[in-house]
Amino acid sequence: MILVEWIDLEARSAGFEISGESGRELETRLTELDAAARALGIHAVELRVAGQPAAMQLRPLVLERARAEAAGVGTEAPPAVGLQHRTSRTGSLVRYELRLPHRVSSCSAIAAWTNLVLRAARTPIAELELVRLATYELGANAIQHGVPLAADATVEIGFELEAGRLRGWVRDRCAPFDPLQLAPNEVANLIRERRRRGWGLRIVLGAVESLQHTHDGNGNLLSFTKELTDVSSE
Amino acid sequence: MCPANERPTVTRGFKIVERARPAEGLCVLRVTGQLDIDGSSILQEAFVELLEQGVQTVHLECADLRFISSVGVGVLIVAVGDFRNAGGDLEIRGLNADLRQIFEMLDLTDYVTLR
Numbered sequence: 036m037i038l039v040e041w042i043d044l045e046a047r048s049a050g051f052e053i054s055g056e057s058g059r060e061l062e063t064r065l066t067e068l069d070a071a072a073r074a075l076g077i078h079a080v081e082l083r084v085a086g087q088p089a090a091m092q093l094r095p096l097v098l099e100r101a102r103a104e105a106a107g108v109g110t111e112a113p114p115a116v117g118l119q120h121r122t123s124r125t126g127s128l129v130r131y132e133l134r135l136p137h138r139v140s141s142c143s144a145i146a147a148w149t150n151l152v153l154r155a156a157r158t159p160i161a162e163l164e165l166v167r168l169a170t171y172e173l174g175a176n177a178i179q180h181g182v183p184l185a186a187d188a189t190v191e192i193g194f195e196l197e198a199g200r201l202r203g204w205v206r207d208r209c210a211p212f213d214p215l216q217l218a219p220n221e222v223a224n225l226i227r228e229r230r231r232r233g234w235g236l237r238i239v240l241g242a243v244e245s246l247q248h249t250h251d252g253n254g255n256l257l258s259f260t261k262e263l264t265d266v267s268s269e
Numbered sequence: 270m271c272p273a274n275e276r277p278t279v280t281r282g283f284k285i286v287e288r289a290r291p292a293e294g295l296c297v298l299r300v301t302g303q304l305d306i307d308g309s310s311i312l313q314e315a316f317v318e319l320l321e322q323g324v325q326t327v328h329l330e331c332a333d334l335r336f337i338s339s340v341g342v343g344v345l346i347v348a349v350g351d352f353r354n355a356g357g358d359l360e361i362r363g364l365n366a367d368l369r370q371i372f373e374m375l376d377l378t379d380y381v382t383l384r
Binding site for chain 2: 171
């Protein structure tokens with residue numbers, strides 16, 4: 036298992052804790068996670084092997100980033116200002132949370148952060164992509180269309196992962212808006228009406244399960260679940 | 270190959286890395302990165318320019334595309350209609366399986382030309 040212990044986006048670094056993994060498969064996993072971390076603007080990763088005293092090393096990602104840029108692959112990192120990550124564990128349940136400023140420039144970080152934490156959790160790739168897309172759509176919709184209740188409003192993205200199941204949520208600090216009250220657009224209508232917008236809810240409903248909305252007076256909470264074919268937090 | 274004024278365009282996470290005109294009325298665009306809100310705007314502008322230049326068919330090479338948002342889907346679907354109205358098509362090529370599943374989930378595989 037690889038746990039994303041911490042992410043410091045201001046310092047462009049992150050910490051991973053490794054347990055129960057070794058050898059070539061671990062190297063492959065770390066290579067994938069390095070790429071995911073780089074997409075989030077992280078330049079260095081600190082590795083800790085659980086149970087071993089002070090076994091730390093920094094993997095510099097700068098060279099990889101330079102190579103990717105030389106190859107013409109877009110690697111511009113999302114802005115780090117104001118993004119806060121938190122990891123917590125309760126038994127076998129791992130909880131990841133990201134808090135972002137309520138502004139359009141935060142949107143690109145949603146997909147990148149989701150990719151990193153779900154890859155660390157060994158989420159099957161097909162399901163990871165659907166969850167990543169749904170989370171991005173819900174977060175971007177809140178940022179683009181939500182009416183903030185305060186000047187310093189934030190958006191929170193979170194996942195709880197336990198064997199075989201993921202629970203995700205997007206929480207904003209906006210006036211009440213329940214997208215589930217909107218009838219999802221039929222695809223045929225979207226095509227006929229040449230709509231660039233209106234695809235998001237249809238995508239979210241197809242990608243995740245048990246989508247629910249509440250508003251507690253402070254903001255909207257959209258939560259969902261996703262049954263995973265093979266995930267383990269151990 | 271590319272006219273001097275058609276430089277590759279980049280925005281955070283999305284890039285048009287190649288524009289080629291291998292035949293009359295045909296343009297090949299190779300894209301990379303994430304087709305999110307910003308990237309969709311860039312791609313939409315490129316499609317508008319190509320239609321104004323009389324391009325009828327676009328091959329959109331997506332092997333290095335890593336993410337498509339709902340706005341990206343919308344831009345692509347509208348562009349399919351636009352290029353078909355011009356007598357050609359927009360072919361979306363090289364999508365990886367994870368991105369292709371978005372079109373499958375939306376039942377768009379009968380409408381969009383995916384190669």
